[in-house]
Amino acid sequence: MLDYIISIIPQMLAGCQVTAQVFFLTIILSIPLGLLLAFGRVSNLSLVKHFIAFYVWVMRGTPLMLQLLFFYFALPSVGIRFDDFTAAMIAFVLNYAAYFCEIFRAGIQAIPKGQYEAAHTLGMSYVQTMRRIVLPQVFRIVLPPVSNETITLVKDTSLVYVLAMNDLMRTTRNLVQRDFDITPFLVAGVFYLLATLVLTVLFENLEKHFSRYDQ
Amino acid sequence: MKKIEARNIYKRFQNLEVLKGIDLEVSEGEVVAVIGPSGGGKSTLLRCLNKLETIEQGTIIIDGETLAKDTGKGAEYASTEDARRIACKMGMVFQQFNLFPHMTVLENLIEAPVQVQKRNKAEVIKEAEILLEKVGLSDKRDVYPRKLSGGQQQRVAIARALAMKPAIMLFDEPTSSLDPELTGEVLRTMRELAEEKMTMVVVTHEMGFAREVATKVVFMADGYVQACGTPEEIFENPTNERLKHFLNVIKK
Numbered sequence: 001m002l003d004y005i006i007s008i009i010p011q012m013l014a015g016c017q018v019t020a021q022v023f024f025l026t027i028i029l030s031i032p033l034g035l036l037l038a039f040g041r042v043s044n045l046s047l048v049k050h051f052i053a054f055y056v057w058v059m060r061g062t063p064l065m066l067q068l069l070f071f072y073f074a075l076p077s078v079g080i081r082f083d084d085f086t087a088a089m090i091a092f093v094l095n096y097a098a099y100f101c102e103i104f105r106a107g108i109q110a111i112p113k114g115q116y117e118a119a120h121t122l123g124m125s126y127v128q129t130m131r132r133i134v135l136p137q138v139f140r141i142v143l144p145p146v147s148n149e150t151i152t153l154v155k156d157t158s159l160v161y162v163l164a165m166n167d168l169m170r171t172t173r174n175l176v177q178r179d180f181d182i183t184p185f186l187v188a189g190v191f192y193l194l195a196t197l198v199l200t201v202l203f204e205n206l207e208k209h210f211s212r213y214d215q
Numbered sequence: 216m217k218k219i220e221a222r223n224i225y226k227r228f229q230n231l232e233v234l235k236g237i238d239l240e241v242s243e244g245e246v247v248a249v250i251g252p253s254g255g256g257k258s259t260l261l262r263c264l265n266k267l268e269t270i271e272q273g274t275i276i277i278d279g280e281t282l283a284k285d286t287g288k289g290a291e292y293a294s295t296e297d298a299r300r301i302a303c304k305m306g307m308v309f310q311q312f313n314l315f316p317h318m319t320v321l322e323n324l325i326e327a328p329v330q331v332q333k334r335n336k337a338e339v340i341k342e343a344e345i346l347l348e349k350v351g352l353s354d355k356r357d358v359y360p361r362k363l364s365g366g367q368q369q370r371v372a373i374a375r376a377l378a379m380k381p382a383i384m385l386f387d388e389p390t391s392s393l394d395p396e397l398t399g400e401v402l403r404t405m406r407e408l409a410e411e412k413m414t415m416v417v418v419t420h421e422m423g424f425a426r427e428v429a430t431k432v433v434f435m436a437d438g439y440v441q442a443c444g445t446p447e448e449i450f451e452n453p454t455n456e457r458l459k460h461f462l463n464v465i466k467k
Contacts, residue, residue, distance in 0.1 A: 112311075117309065122303060
């Protein structure tokens with residue numbers, strides 16, 4: 001059995017590479033986009049606010065798998081064609097940005113009005129107030145839900161199999177079907193668990209760092 | 216010299232008129248106590264002075280610079296940039312302290328002088344340490360606000376406002392959310408400031424402070440300045456009926 005596991009590791013690692021690409025690109029792009037959307041959502045611009053609310057409703061209100069299929073299979077019918085990886089990235093980033101937008105919005109709104117007022121009386125501009133006073137406090141508040149969302153993403157990456165991308169999950173399934181052996185499932189499980197373990201520890205440390213002022 | 220000139224101030228929240236033509240003048244070195252029943256517009260008046268609230272009508276001149284000018288068709292404000300500069304000539308102390316919880320005491324003090332006034336950091340730190348000594352909190356320099364008592368937090372808030380070298384200090388019920396045994400330390404700090412001839416406007420329910428420290432007492436109720444005078448005139452020989460009633464009620 002050990003020999004078998006060693007024999008499938010290279011293929012599974014190749015699958016991990018696709019999974020990791022989807023994961024990291026989604027995180028790197030959707031968090032800033034989510035933050036930007038959150039600022040729009042709490043702004044005074046009513047058109048922007050309503051548009052973002054609608055966007056969030058659509059992205060959270062439909063399955064991510066449907067969105068993946070839409071960007072890959074439906075858009076070519078109106079002449080927009082993406083390769084599988086690009087389509088997957090668009091769907092993941094837009095979907096996760098909607099969730100991050102709501103997390104950041106809640107975080108921003110949790111900051112008491114008095115913080116803005118104190119900054120105002122000290123002559124701070126909107127940008128200074130956000131950068132120096134509000135956001136550092138928001139980051140602490142949103143860490144637990146962001147951590148949650150990040151760990152969900154590790155597992156959601158497996159949805160790219162519907163676009164026939166050879167991520168960890170699809171590679172595993174192919175191996176199981178080829179060899180009539182369920183061992184690859186167990187190995188894949190260990191891979192996912194290791195990834196979430198690393199993230200859990202990382203976020204625990206971040207939370208500890210950011211909560212130093214409230215103990 | 217006049218530090219604050221507010222003339223004919225009108226302020227409305229939706230349909231509720233809170234200030235109905237208020238005049239307030241504060242000269243250099245004066246300590247003005249604003250007293251009166253809750254909902255009478257005291258805090259709102261203070262918050263209008265530094266544009267935490269905007270007024271509908273009236274003129275506000277701070278330290279010789281016009282923040283808002285009455286045009287006859289409403290108040291016209293200075294540009295955002297100018298208004299910000301004028302507003303931060305006034306340090307403000309809030310009922311809820313509003314310290315920045317993610318910064319240590321020292322960081323709270325130096326934040327705005329360094330970020331807004333762009334002053335030399337080492338110099339600002341030196342001054343901040345002197346201010347902390349003045350409010351008796353040198354040993355709390357590197358502590359986060361949550362570790363401090365309410366009275367200590369409020370003294371840090373006073374020091375933070377002073378670090379900007381303001382021309383005027385505004386106090387919005389600075390002791391109202393403190394336990395009774397903690398109000399003394401905050402009032403003492405304010406008294407020391409008054410002795411150094413800092414120009415101050417204090418919205419307060421502490422009649423003892425108004426009587427002993429203020430040079431002028433303003434009594435506000437129902438959106439009007441009902442009476443204004445020296446502490447003796449207000450507390451010993453009140454003539455205004457609304458004021459007499461108020462003093463009677465709080466005596467009980």
